[in-house]
Amino acid sequence: MREVAVIGVGMTKFGKFIGTSLKDLGRAACLAAIKDAGISAREIQVGYCGNAVGGVMTGQTMVLGQLVMRELGITGIPITNIENACSSGSTAFREGWIAVASGMYDVALVVGVEKLYASDTGKTVQALAGASDVEVEGSLGLIMPGVWAMRAKKHMEKYGTTLEQLAKVSVKNHKNGCLNPNSQYQKECTIEEVHKARMICDPLTVLHCSPIGDGAAAAVLCSKDKALRYTSKPVYVAASVLTTGTYDLLRDITENGLETSAAKQAYEFAGIAPEDISLAEVHDCFTIAEFLRCESLGLVPKGEYGRWIDEGWTEIDGKLPVNPSGGLLAKGHPVGATGVAQVAEVVWHLRGEAGKRQVKNAQTGLTHCSGGAIMGDTAACTVNILIV
Numbered sequence: 593m594r595e596v597a598v599i600g601v602g603m604t605k606f607g608k609f610i611g612t613s614l615k616d617l618g619r620a621a622c623l624a625a626i627k628d629a630g631i632s633a634r635e636i637q638v639g640y641c642g643n644a645v646g647g648v649m650t651g652q653t654m655v656l657g658q659l660v661m662r663e664l665g666i667t668g669i670p671i672t673n674i675e676n677a678c679s680s681g682s683t684a685f686r687e688g689w690i691a692v693a694s695g696m697y698d699v700a701l702v703v704g705v706e707k708l709y710a711s712d713t714g715k716t717v718q719a720l721a722g723a724s725d726v727e728v729e730g731s732l733g734l735i736m737p738g739v740w741a742m743r744a745k746k747h748m749e750k751y752g753t754t755l756e757q758l759a760k761v762s763v764k765n766h767k768n769g770c771l772n773p774n775s776q777y778q779k780e781c782t783i784e785e786v787h788k789a790r791m792i793c794d795p796l797t798v799l800h801c802s803p804i805g806d807g808a809a810a811a812v813l814c815s816k817d818k819a820l821r822y823t824s825k826p827v828y829v830a831a832s833v834l835t836t837g838t839y840d841l842l843r844d845i846t847e848n849g850l851e852t853s854a855a856k857q858a859y860e861f862a863g864i865a866p867e868d869i870s871l872a873e874v875h876d877c878f879t880i881a882e883f884l885r886c887e888s889l890g891l892v893p894k895g896e897y898g899r900w901i902d903e904g905w906t907e908i909d910g911k912l913p914v915n916p917s918g919g920l921l922a923k924g925h926p927v928g929a930t931g932v933a934q935v936a937e938v939v940w941h942l943r944g945e946a947g948k949r950q951v952k953n954a955q956t957g958l959t960h961c962s963g964g965a966i967m968g969d970t971a972a973c974t975v976n977i978l979i980v
Contacts, residue, residue, distance in 0.1 A: 593693040597819035597826035598978065600629025601936035603809035606776040606924035608709045612806065614646050618660035618705040621808035621929075625701070626664070629812040630822045633664045636812075637697040639671040642684035642704040643928040644963075645719040649707055660703055675928075677723040677963025678875060679834070680704060681809065682931025682974035686832040688813045693829075698815045704933070705808035706926035716804055720927070723964040723971070736877065737801065739965050741793040744880035747846045748795075751895035753883065755795055759786035760901045761879040762799045765915050768908060769922025771949035774933075776805050776924030800879040805924035809933035825943045830862035830956075831977040837969035845968060851888040851960065854975040858958075859890070862977045866890040869977075870954040871941055872912065873934040875961045876919040885960055886914060889975070908949055916941065916949045927963070931974060934959035942980045955980055 602624020604617055618641070626633055641657025652659070657671045676683040681704025688700035708716050721735050747753050763783055769775035781799055789797035819826040835854040843849065859865060872891055876882040883897040891912060892900055900906055906914040917923045917937040920930065938957030940946040957978045964971025 594695055595816035596689050596692045596829045597814050597816055598811050598829065598935065598939050599814045599819050599823045599826055600625045600631070600812035601810065601939045602628055603774055603933050603936050604807045605774045606805045606807035606926055609806040610709055614643070614650055614652055614656060614705055614707055615659045615663055617707070617806065617808040618703050619663040621705065621810040622660060622664055622701060622703050625810035625812050631699065631812065633666050635699050636666050636669065636701045637699050638669055638691050639666060639701045640674060640684040640687045641671065642674045642680035642931065643706060644675055644677055644680045645722065645927065646707065648719040648722070649710060649715065656705070657703070660705065661701070666701070676972045678877070678927050679931060679961050679963040679972040679974045680928040682934070682959065682961040682976065683834060683972065685811060685932055685935055685976065686834055686974060689829050689832045692813050692815055698818055700813045701810065702813065702932060703808060703810040704929040704931055706928040707806045708804035708926060709806055725966055736965065737793040737796060739968065740878040740880055741796050743845050743884060744795055747880060747883060750846055751898065753898045755787065756783055757898035757901050758800060758879045759783045761876065761882045762786045762921055764907060765876065765919040765921040768916050768949055769918025771947065772918050772923060775918045775922050776803060777922045796878055802877045802920035802925040805926045807924060807926040807929045809929045809936050811932055811935055827939045827942045827978050827980055829976065830864070830979045831858040831975070833857045833861070833975045835973050837966060837971055839967040839969045841967060843969060846884065848884055848888040848962070848970055850970055850973045851885060851962060852890065854973045855889040858975040858977050862979070864956065864977070868956050869912065869958045870956045871916060871938065871951045872914050872958045872960065873917060873937050874914060875930070876915055876921050877925060879921070882914065882919070889960060908951060913951045916946065916951055931959070931961040934961060935976060935978070938978050942978060
């Protein structure tokens with residue numbers, strides 16, 4: 593397989609954009625990525641679009657990628673639309689990487705886009721419940737807050753994790769979000785405010801949970817031999833892995849076997865170890881998720897994330913900055929856009945362009961995005977490793 597570079601990234605601000613369509617959000621992100629890459633839309637040879645619930649939320653059940661790219665004058669090329677729960681955008685990114693790495697195409701455009709705000713929040717909840725087996729789980733109320741609340745209680749019981757340590761994740765990520773102009777929330781919070789916020793599912797209050805939101809992100813991928821025609825700062829895709837769960841009813845819910853498997857595959861493919869990672873953008877849909885993800889990905893020893901939080905080791909200036917973007921908790925979580933936005937964030941850090949939240953001496957970045965829940969296990973997980 594050929595080496596592949598990310599030569600351009602772009603994203604919209606995440607937030608509440610009731611009057612903006614899916615295709616308009618996607619077009620804005622794509623335009624930003626194409627401009628950043630320094631290419632013309634005519635040079636795009638293949639396209640991939642990640643979206644999870646556009647059909648339910650907007651009625652646009654099909655051909656979203658074609659609509660987004662038509663707005664840019666990109667027609668007559670193969671365009672594929674991808675749904676894979678919260679991993680929709682990152683799965684699209686992986687498909688773009690495969691297309692270029694295989695040698696079939698030289699330049700690919702990837703976009704992730706989502707609209708979750710509606711006049712009826714119940715509609716959004718119903719749409720997101722579709723990330724489970726709706727016949728036996730989602731329709732009976734076993735949706736994500738309940739799943740993660742159970743994981744939080746089990747982690748607290750097994751490792752002595754405290755509510756204060758969980759709250760510190762929210763405090764950290766909201767502080768980081770204040771440094772990110774694309775972040776949905778740009779307001780700090782305190783541990784006390786996290787504790788006193790509205791309860792969602794014990795022990796998780798609303799400030800333990802990522803918000804719904806609208807937004808889009810995009811990336812342009814190019815073969816290594818052509819990348820330097822367009823940019824002096826290419827960022828290379830060292831690995832891109834996708835796994836699914838095993839759905840073993842006897843599994844330990846404080847661990848994610850599919851994430852451990854994905855990470856191991858990614859480290860081996862990239863030829864690096866977890867300790868080589870300069871920064872990580874992980875799928876913190878809930879505060880406890882940041883704990884489990886970092887431990888399952890091998891970035892932190894099992895049961896140790898609480899200590900890392902207490903020591904400040906996951907802060908922007910710590911030994912392993914985690915979610916310098918603000919993560920899903922502050923940056924927001926327009927489901928189909930999240931995975932590509934994580935890639936954009938890491939690219940900016942590796943190019944030294946992340947502004948006030950810049951991680952020093954960043955050489956290697958990891959992005960992780962997981963989605964869906966089946967029988968208590970995760971349905972899809974992507975891990976990307978990017979290097980300079």
